[in-house]
Amino acid sequence: MPDYFIYDNCCGVYNHLQLTNDPLLKVVRFPVDAFHFDCKHKKTDIVCQEHCNPQKFPELINIDGTWYFNSSKCEQLNVWLGGYHAILREMNADRYEFLLDELIMRKNRLLKTKLEHNGCLPGYIPDLRCNS
Template sequence: MTNRHQFCPDHQDLNQQCAVDGCDEVHTSGFRTCSNADHRALGDAYFKPEKALFQLRARLKRAGITLPLDSVPSPSDSGSSNPNSADEDLEVILDSECDGKPENGNRHLRARFGQRRTHNEQLIMRPCGVILARATFFGSEAVSAVYEFAKTVFPTAASTPEYFVFDNNCKLRAHQDAIGDDHFAATGMPVDVFHFNSKHKEIDTYCQQHCNSAAFPELISGGKWRFNTSICEQTNVWLGGYQAILWDMPVHQYNFISMR
């Protein structure tokens, strides 16, 4: 039993179950799903090589990740002939036969054919490039989890930084307001320049008021930014190049290498 197996020893019986979430039927021999036509269509979509490759490339592009050639696992490494075998959930929307939506809405099916992966590595860094802390996030990059992570790194009011730059600071600050926590009350929360220009709407008054980097004159000198506010994004791109290698490591080795 290695970390490349989909299920741990206690849940090996799930290998016999249909891969579609919520389906308790036993999968058909030679397939990863039961005989249900909709479930079988999910399996066909997943294991179709050209579609799988397209999905992988699309996800890398969305994540802004570049991979060294030797960091991409080969089919033999993953124990499957499918290049998408270590992928995350696959979700499809079953189209209705007519042009409009069905009365009960589009039907969503989600299946898991590969291993369950962590969501992301969250970094807190100084603008000079020094990594202060790292945390592994599971499931999603929820702002509540980011907030608790930041409080762990800066546990007292005296330790909080003057500025905390994050690509989703408007939601992070709104979360802080919603829970009535003033731990970072003295900390400015601008969004980094790249994400503010590309991901945040001009009509979002709250975001413009509290998170526009231009509203913090201390960050600007001679018409230029004094600090590199995208250092975490740049480091994530570099770290993402080794994600496929790290994912195949046992947990202790993964944590040791990631902290080096």
Template sequence: SSLPSLLVSVDIFHYKTKHSEKDEYCGQHCNPLLFPDIYDVKTKTWFFNSSAAEQTNVWFNGYHSIVHNMMGSWFEFFLDEMIKEQNCFLVASLEK
């Protein structure tokens, strides 16, 4: 094929629990450990919390019907305000 190989990282939790170790394709193309931008092999630490990103995407998807037709500036404003509200909610729930 003339197309370059495509890697599609998945959340580490998803990778470890939902993919068979025998799945060679997934092991070669979806393993988040293969992405040097999100994982440091030397220190064995993550630069990017893919689980938090996954949870945020799920949370924000609940607003899809509201935002899908918004103009860019309205979308940015809405997103900014909703993230502020969500952060306040999370902080308050953690302080309980």
């Protein structure tokens, strides 16, 4: 299991796990995606605010206040991947992983080409030092 499970409706997942006394609650954290938390979750929901508010996980926030993990990009990727849902759900695990890997590599190549065409440096990593 991952250390963090970020989801639009993580408070629903959290509540279910709590009702079923699931041991995952002791090892996995359940922050709601930052975008969804701000516009879809009630300030009066105490469980949500205490256990699923992404601001309560400082380890997910960079020094400059940006999110360490861009869950909005994941949302966009999931929407794109949804277009392949009917194909992927019929596959066994090996074919699923192969096709998913291939789709993502091709998407990344296209995105990298587009960024380079627009004058960006998608391979540039700030502060990366080469010791050779």
